[in-house]
Amino acid sequence: MKFIIFILLWTISNLANALEPMPPKISDTLEQRVKPCIICHGDEDRAGRDAYYPRIAGKPAGYLFNQLRNFRDGQRYYQAMAILLENMSDDYLLEIAHYFSFLKYPYPQPTANTLSPGETQAVETLIHSGDPDRDIPACSACHGKALTGTKPFIPSLLGLPHAYLAAQFGGWRNGGIMRGQTPDCMSEIANKMTQEEVNALAMWLPTQPVTGESAEAEELPPELVQRCQTILSGEGFIQ
Amino acid sequence: MKLSNEFKFAGKRQMIVFAASLLLPLSVIAASQSPTPDAEQVKRGEYLSRAANCMGCHTTRGGEPYAGGRTLKTPFGEFVTPNITPDDETGLGRWNNEDFWQALHSGKARDGSYLYPVFPYTEYTKITREDADAMFAYLRSLKPVAQTNPPHKINSPYDNQFLLFLWRTWYFKEGVYEPDNSKSEEWNRGNYLVQGLGHCNACHTPRNVWGATQDSKLAGGEIMGTYWYAPSLISPLEAGVGEWSTGEIVKLLSTGINEHAVTSGPMATIVRQSLQYLSPEDMRAMAVYLQSIGEKRNGNEAPKKIPPMPERVSKYLALGKPVYEKHCQGCHGESGEGVPGIYPPLAGNRNVTMTSPHNTIRSVLYGGFPPVTAGNPRPYGMPPFQHIIRDNEIAWVVSYIRNTWGNLGSLVSPEEVDNSRGNEF
Numbered sequence: 001m002k003f004i005i006f007i008l009l010w011t012i013s014n015l016a017n018a019l020e021p022m023p024p025k026i027s028d029t030l031e032q033r034v035k036p037c038i039i040c041h042g043d044e045d046r047a048g049r050d051a052y053y054p055r056i057a058g059k060p061a062g063y064l065f066n067q068l069r070n071f072r073d074g075q076r077y078y079q080a081m082a083i084l085l086e087n088m089s090d091d092y093l094l095e096i097a098h099y100f101s102f103l104k105y106p107y108p109q110p111t112a113n114t115l116s117p118g119e120t121q122a123v124e125t126l127i128h129s130g131d132p133d134r135d136i137p138a139c140s141a142c143h144g145k146a147l148t149g150t151k152p153f154i155p156s157l158l159g160l161p162h163a164y165l166a167a168q169f170g171g172w173r174n175g176g177i178m179r180g181q182t183p184d185c186m187s188e189i190a191n192k193m194t195q196e197e198v199n200a201l202a203m204w205l206p207t208q209p210v211t212g213e214s215a216e217a218e219e220l221p222p223e224l225v226q227r228c229q230t231i232l233s234g235e236g237f238i239q
Numbered sequence: 240m241k242l243s244n245e246f247k248f249a250g251k252r253q254m255i256v257f258a259a260s261l262l263l264p265l266s267v268i269a270a271s272q273s274p275t276p277d278a279e280q281v282k283r284g285e286y287l288s289r290a291a292n293c294m295g296c297h298t299t300r301g302g303e304p305y306a307g308g309r310t311l312k313t314p315f316g317e318f319v320t321p322n323i324t325p326d327d328e329t330g331l332g333r334w335n336n337e338d339f340w341q342a343l344h345s346g347k348a349r350d351g352s353y354l355y356p357v358f359p360y361t362e363y364t365k366i367t368r369e370d371a372d373a374m375f376a377y378l379r380s381l382k383p384v385a386q387t388n389p390p391h392k393i394n395s396p397y398d399n400q401f402l403l404f405l406w407r408t409w410y411f412k413e414g415v416y417e418p419d420n421s422k423s424e425e426w427n428r429g430n431y432l433v434q435g436l437g438h439c440n441a442c443h444t445p446r447n448v449w450g451a452t453q454d455s456k457l458a459g460g461e462i463m464g465t466y467w468y469a470p471s472l473i474s475p476l477e478a479g480v481g482e483w484s485t486g487e488i489v490k491l492l493s494t495g496i497n498e499h500a501v502t503s504g505p506m507a508t509i510v511r512q513s514l515q516y517l518s519p520e521d522m523r524a525m526a527v528y529l530q531s532i533g534e535k536r537n538g539n540e541a542p543k544k545i546p547p548m549p550e551r552v553s554k555y556l557a558l559g560k561p562v563y564e565k566h567c568q569g570c571h572g573e574s575g576e577g578v579p580g581i582y583p584p585l586a587g588n589r590n591v592t593m594t595s596p597h598n599t600i601r602s603v604l605y606g607g608f609p610p611v612t613a614g615n616p617r618p619y620g621m622p623p624f625q626h627i628i629r630d631n632e633i634a635w636v637v638s639y640i641r642n643t644w645g646n647l648g649s650l651v652s653p654e655e656v657d658n659s660r661g662n663e664f
Contacts, residue, residue: 024572026581032619035570036606039622073301080605080623087495087511087610092617 030099036084037096043105051161055108060214061094061101062152062234068093090236107159113207115200123204126197134192139201142224144215147205151214152239153232158210165202173198185228277376284377287370290436290521291363292513293378296320306330306384311357312464315450316393318357326383339375340368345413353403355393356411356450365416365435410451422531429528432521433457437513442469442505457532461595466661467504468595473534477593480526481533488526493517494614498579500590501609503602511610555650559639562632566624567640575644581619586644596637596651600659603633630656 026032040053056064070076072085072093085093113120125131127147130138140147142154149156157165172190190198225232288294297320299308307322322330331339338349346360347353354360366374396402416435418427433439434456444452445460459471459478470478480488483499490497495510502510517525548556570582577584585591591599606623609615624633630653637656641648 022573023576023578024568024570024582026570026578026619030617033617034620036608036620036622039624039627074299075301080625083605084607084620084623086607087507088608089611089616092611095617 030095034096034099037100040080041100052163052167054161054164055105055156055159056100057103057105058214059101059155060149060152061097061239062237063149063155064097064100065094065237066153066231066234068097094236094238107210110209111162111206113204115203119200120204122197123200126193126201127204136189136192137224137227141221142228144212144219146212146215147208148210148212149214150220151217152237153217153234154214154220156210156214157205158208160205162202162206165205166199169198169202184230185224186231280373280376281380282377283370284373284375284380286516286518287366287374287436288377289513289516290432291366291374291438292509293323293374295509295512297323303384303386305378305381306386306388308386308388313357313450314394314463315355315357315397316391318355318391318393319388322384322386322388323378324381324384324386325379326385329385329387330383331378332383334375336372336375339378340371343371343374344368344415346407346411353400353407355391355403356406359438359441361411361452362435362438362440364411364413365431367415370436406449406451410449423527425524425527426531428521429524429526432517432525433528437525439472443472461597462505465505466597466601466659468593468597469505470590470593470595470598472529473532475534475536475589477589479533480529481531481535483530483533485523485526485530488529489519489522490614492525493522494612495610496580496583496615496618499584500588501583503590503607503609504598507607507610510612515610515612515614552650555635556639556642559635559637562628562636563639563643566628567636570619570621575640575646582621585640586646588646591640592646592648594649596641596648596655597659599637599641600633600651600656603637604656604660625660 037056041056043057067076068085068088069090071078071081072088074082115123126136127139130136130141139157142150143157144150144154147157169190172187173195175187193201220232294304296309296311297307298304299306299320302308303324305322305324307320309320311318311320324330325332327333334349341347341349341351342354342358343360343363343366345364346356346358391398416427416431418424419430422430440452440456442462443457443459445455445458446463447453450463457472459474460469461467462469473479475481478500487497487499491500491502492510492514494515495502495507501507514522567585571577571585572582575585575588577586583590602621604623604625606621608620609618611618628636633656634651634653638650640646641651
């Protein structure tokens with residue numbers, strides 16, 4: 001039987017060869033190489049498909065590089081990313097991180113704010129002042145006054161889907177496989193907040209329009225640099 | 240005449256050495272005690288350990304190299320690889336050459352108990368004593384890592400030394416590789432690398448219900464604990480390379496990609512961890528051996544007529560066409576021709592047409608990049624489609640590529656797509 005199949009195959013493949021198809025045009029660029037990323041992290045409208053995927057275009061390069069390595073090395077868990085990155089080198093991941101950090105996609109429209117005025121005010125206090133009594137720093141202290149991140153290791157909080165933000169908070173609070181394998185200050189801070197606060201933050205952030213660029217590293221307060229060492233260390237990162 | 244010349248020469252050399260030793264007695268003594276041969280041995284051991292890919296199993300994701308802790312799932316339970324760094328308490332710190340040889344060659348632990356054949360001593364037994372000693376010298380040279388790994392979780396009744404004794408009696412043939420003198424030195428080296436150090440049989444040979452590799456060596460099989468099928472290295476319908484040039488074989492195994500094929504799944508990882516580091520001579524030797532065991536198709540038979548396709552089948556295949564045009568054609572081409580060395584062709588691709596559709600389904604579900612290697616440092620990748628298209632669409636498109644442009648393979652159902660899911664991450 002196998003023999004017959006082979007003969008059929010052989011005959012047909014010879015016929016097919018005779019037709020000489022036009023090969024696809026492939027450019028020797030990083031854009032072409034990272035097509036697998038764009039299918040989820042691209043700029044096309046994916047409303048109604050799966051609103052989970054975070055925006056990576058324009059995020060600081062050091063942050064992207066660290067996340068790529070964390071996915072590959074099992075320090076941050078997401079199956080699809082782990083499989084894609086399994087056999088990638090640091091050098092290549094660094095190149096890819098830089099590529100996406102320079103990429104400019106239009107930002108999504110802010111969502112409507114469904115929080116009550118009281119909830120909104122509580123969130124805005126957390127964002128801009130934190131809660132010193134509970135040792136919760138202001139989000140803006142690290143993520144920049146405009147919340148658009150701080151170069152090169154701290155990500156923007158804006159332009160991200162609610163589902164993604166909620167999942168990250170959940171991962172930090174519960175530890176375990178998603179975000180908790182490398183203890184960092186975000187797990188520690190997320191655990192100091194209540195579930196209600198976390199929910200409200202994940203609801204509020206997507207309502208904010210994105211304005212401004214990432215902040216510069218020197219704007220980080222020294223005590224937070226100390227507290228968030230694991231996030232701010234980027235061994236092998238080259239600007 | 241010739242003899243006396245040699246004597247003269249030897250005499251001169253001795254004189255020089257003698258004079259030098261008078262002038263620099265200390266440095267000469269230091270040189271004779273220097274660990275040059277040992278450093279050589281360690282270097283050789285490192286190379287051999289790469290070829291045997293010890294690190295592949297004895298390192299957990301993102302963990303310390305060789306400190307073990309990786310879980311290997313099998314139908315007989317979950318095995319956790321041990322720490323093989325030279326740490327006294329948790330690794331091989333107290334082992335000596337004999338202990339290591341006993342493990343590698345005879346499949347016995349330091350205390351003499353039988354090791355589980357999840358450790359491929361069934362193949363490593365072919366490794367020579369000299370190579371084993373070099374590998375051990377290399378492992379001894381590593382930085383000791385104190386890391387205690389969790390215990391195995393072996394299903395009852397397999398956790399039993401007597402059963403292991405029976406298993407060994409039946410399925411384990413101890414013995415160093417014996418060269419076949421009717422074959423070239425290169426062929427024998429390749430055989431040693433494939434059957435011994437490289438332990439290709441561990442995945443590419445079917446296993447029986449007792450987990451033993453069967454007599455049909457390298458005939459292809461489902462890889463235990465994964466959802467991948469390791470294709471036959473014999474059959475021309477799977478991954479047998481009897482019809483490839485040695486250059487094409489070397490290119491695939493050392494860079495991860497060539498004009499016909501791309502390595503994916505566990506094989507991509509093996510190329511990254513192990514094969515890309517082999518010397519050109521060893522790579523060629525492997526290619527020569529693999530080429531010799533690959534069966535050739537006999538092209539002299541009269542071509543048979545293709546049976547007409549039932550309407551039901553052609554209707555099913557037609558469902559896959561628009562999916563292909565939307566998601567696949569941009570890279571794999573209108574006629575499945577691919578882009579040589581970048582995107583594999585699908586027309587005539589044996590990974591697409593072979594009996595088991597698992598690997599193709601998995602490539603569509605999870606995508607992937609070929610391994611980053613010196614020969615392919617910036618590979619082009621394939622997107623994962625698990626979140627993008629539904630199982631029935633994947634079934635249509637896989638059926639379509641298995642039966643278009645001259646390809647011929649079984650149709651794939653959405654159930655088969657679902658059965659191919661799952662992974663070790």
